[in-house]
Amino acid sequence: MATETHGVEAAHGAAEAGMPQLDFSTFPNQIFWLLVTLVVIYFVLSKIALPRISTVLAERSGTIMNDISAAEELKLKAKEAEEAYNAALAEAKAQAQQIANETRAAIQADLDAATAKADAEISAKTAESEKAIAEIRDGALESVKDVAKDTAKELVAAMGSSADARSITAAVTARMKG
Amino acid sequence: MATEAHGSESSLVFHPMDQFKVTPLFGDGAVHWYTITNVTLWMAISVIGVILLLVVGSRGRAIVPSKGQSIAELTYGFVYKMIEDVTGKDAVKYFPYVMTLFIFIVFSNMLGLLPLSFTTTSHIAVTGVLALLVFLFVTILGFVKNGSKFLALFWVSSAPMAVRPLLAVIELISYFVRPVSHSIRLAGNMMAGHAVIKVFAGFAAIAAISPVSILAITAMYGLEILVAFIQAYVFTILTCVYLKDALHPVH
Numbered sequence: 229m230a231t232e233t234h235g236v237e238a239a240h241g242a243a244e245a246g247m248p249q250l251d252f253s254t255f256p257n258q259i260f261w262l263l264v265t266l267v268v269i270y271f272v273l274s275k276i277a278l279p280r281i282s283t284v285l286a287e288r289s290g291t292i293m294n295d296i297s298a299a300e301e302l303k304l305k306a307k308e309a310e311e312a313y314n315a316a317l318a319e320a321k322a323q324a325q326q327i328a329n330e331t332r333a334a335i336q337a338d339l340d341a342a343t344a345k346a347d348a349e350i351s352a353k354t355a356e357s358e359k360a361i362a363e364i365r366d367g368a369l370e371s372v373k374d375v376a377k378d379t380a381k382e383l384v385a386a387m388g389s390s391a392d393a394r395s396i397t398a399a400v401t402a403r404m405k406g
Numbered sequence: 407m408a409t410e411a412h413g414s415e416s417s418l419v420f421h422p423m424d425q426f427k428v429t430p431l432f433g434d435g436a437v438h439w440y441t442i443t444n445v446t447l448w449m450a451i452s453v454i455g456v457i458l459l460l461v462v463g464s465r466g467r468a469i470v471p472s473k474g475q476s477i478a479e480l481t482y483g484f485v486y487k488m489i490e491d492v493t494g495k496d497a498v499k500y501f502p503y504v505m506t507l508f509i510f511i512v513f514s515n516m517l518g519l520l521p522l523s524f525t526t527t528s529h530i531a532v533t534g535v536l537a538l539l540v541f542l543f544v545t546i547l548g549f550v551k552n553g554s555k556f557l558a559l560f561w562v563s564s565a566p567m568a569v570r571p572l573l574a575v576i577e578l579i580s581y582f583v584r585p586v587s588h589s590i591r592l593a594g595n596m597m598a599g600h601a602v603i604k605v606f607a608g609f610a611a612i613a614a615i616s617p618v619s620i621l622a623i624t625a626m627y628g629l630e631i632l633v634a635f636i637q638a639y640v641f642t643i644l645t646c647v648y649l650k651d652a653l654h655p656v657h
Contacts, residue, residue, distance in 0.1 A: 247423060249530050249597065254428035256439035258531040265449040266539075269456055269510055274502040277460035281482045284467050284475070291469050 376400045419611070422604035426528055426597065444524040445532075452513040452526070460509070481509070485642065492646035497653055503543070504649075507536060508642040515596060515634035519627070527637075528596035530589060537589035540645050548652035559655040588644055595637045599630040 248254070377393075377400050384391045431442045459481065463474035471479060485505045489497055511527055518525025526532050548556040560577040562570055603626050610619040 248426040248428060249528070249593065251428070254437050254443075254445075255531045257428060257437050257441055257443055258445050258526070258529055259535050260439045261443070261446045261449050262526070262532050262535055265453055266506060266510060268453050270502065270506045272453070272457055272461060273505055273509070277456075277464065277478070278482065278502055278505065280467065281460070281464050281479055284464065284469075284471075285479065285482070287467075288469050 373400060373404065376404065420605060420608040422601040422608070425524070425600060425604060428529075445526055445529075448514070448517060448524045448526050452510060452517055455513045455517065456509050485509075488643060489646050489649075492643060493650045493653065497646070497649055500649060504642060504645055507540070507645060508638055511536070511592065511641055512635060512638035515638055516631075518596060518600065519630055519634060525596050525600055528593055528600060530593045533589035533593040534585070536592075536641070537585040540588065540648060541585040544645075544648045544652045547649075548655060551653060552655055556652070556655045559651055584648065588641065592637050592641050595633055599626065599633055602626055603630065 377397055380396050380400055381391070381393070384396065428437055428443050428445055430437060431444060431447055435441075437443060459474070460478050463472075463478040466472055466475055468475060482505075485508050486498070486501060489501055489504050493500075514525065514527040514532075517523055518528065548559070552558075560574045560581070562573045562577065565573055603623055606619050606622045606626060610616040610623075612619075
């Protein structure tokens with residue numbers, strides 16, 4: 229290539245060797261093909277490419293708008309559903325609270341009644357028992373007195389003297405009081 | 407400049423401008439206006455690239471896009487937003503024209519970076535026609551839309567009356583310089599970058615320098631990818647600015 233053009237240059241002289249851009253003999257050729265190219269590109273763009281791309285872009289923005297509005301709607305619905313759920317939940321909670329309170333009050337009433345009854349029974353039993361214990365204690369005191377009297381009489385008899393029953397009784401009673 | 411370097415040193419062969427030569431694709435002969443040349447080839451490849459990206463890429467018409475469709479949509483959105491932001495909502499009907507310019511330039515610039523390719527946008531003939539098309543379109547549109555009020559663009563009503571005629575002359579000159587700067591900016595950027603890469607490539611023939619040369623080519627290549635995109639962007643956004651002047655000529 230280099231040697232080939234070198235030969236051509238030498239033949240043509242220095243004027244053409246400088247800048248091929250200023251070789252006016254090639255201008256008609258370049259301008260003609262440039263105009264052909266521009267016309268072809270212009271028709272390809274304006275008839276096919278640009279309408280198609282602008283349709284695609286418009287469709288896309290339409291789709292995006294639709295999707296966004298649909299999403300907005302769904303969001304609103306979800307919010308409504310959440311509110312309904314919250315309301316139902318609050319109501320259920322209130323009802324549960326009420327039922328629990330009622331149940332608790334009923335149980336408390338039953339419990340109070342049972343406690344009162346039990347208390348009454350317990351106090352009755354206690355009184356009975358106290359009475360029985362008092363009786364037993366009294367009985368025991370009597371028994372102690374009898375045993376003491378008998379023992380004292382036997383002791384006196386054993387020591388070889390006799391004593392009448394009245395003086396022994398008096399002595400034992402006096403001792404037991406002291 | 408290529409011949410100078412060639413003549414002085416035998417080991418170093420610089421032909422940085424050869425890549426810009428317009429040559430017939432078939433045979434060897436004169437370049438007529440209808441001749442199928444490397445210009446034709448690389449413009450056809452850029453058309454195929456545009457079709458692959460914007461038509462084949464978007465064929466799925468999916469709501470959730472594929473990778474190709476995403477890139478097609480990004481390109482569409484990039485230019486659409488540019489014209490909407492810079493020119494205004496009423497300029498959206500000129501979107502196909504602006505998109506045609508942008509997509510052609512960006513594909514030509516990027517394809518030009520392929521090794522052994524031909525960069526159609528490095529030629530002033532191509533960028534000049536592009537800039538002139540914009541200039542004529544904008545000027546005619548300005549007069550059609552606004553009638554003689556379009557001349558208010560040159561009559562700076564916020565300036566004092568005394569300096570307005572002077573400003574009008576300056577504005578008029580700058581208006582007519584627009585297509586020149588518009589075209590030379592693009593062609594110059596493309597040509598310079600590619601020529602510099604070729605010069606570095608010429609140095610690679612010397613073994614001692616070749617690692618540095620390859621490193622420099624790599625760095626320049628990265629920069630050139632950036633430039634290829636930025637120049638397409640700049641060309642398009644300036645078109646939008648000029649379009650805005652045509653639609654709303656209030657200064």
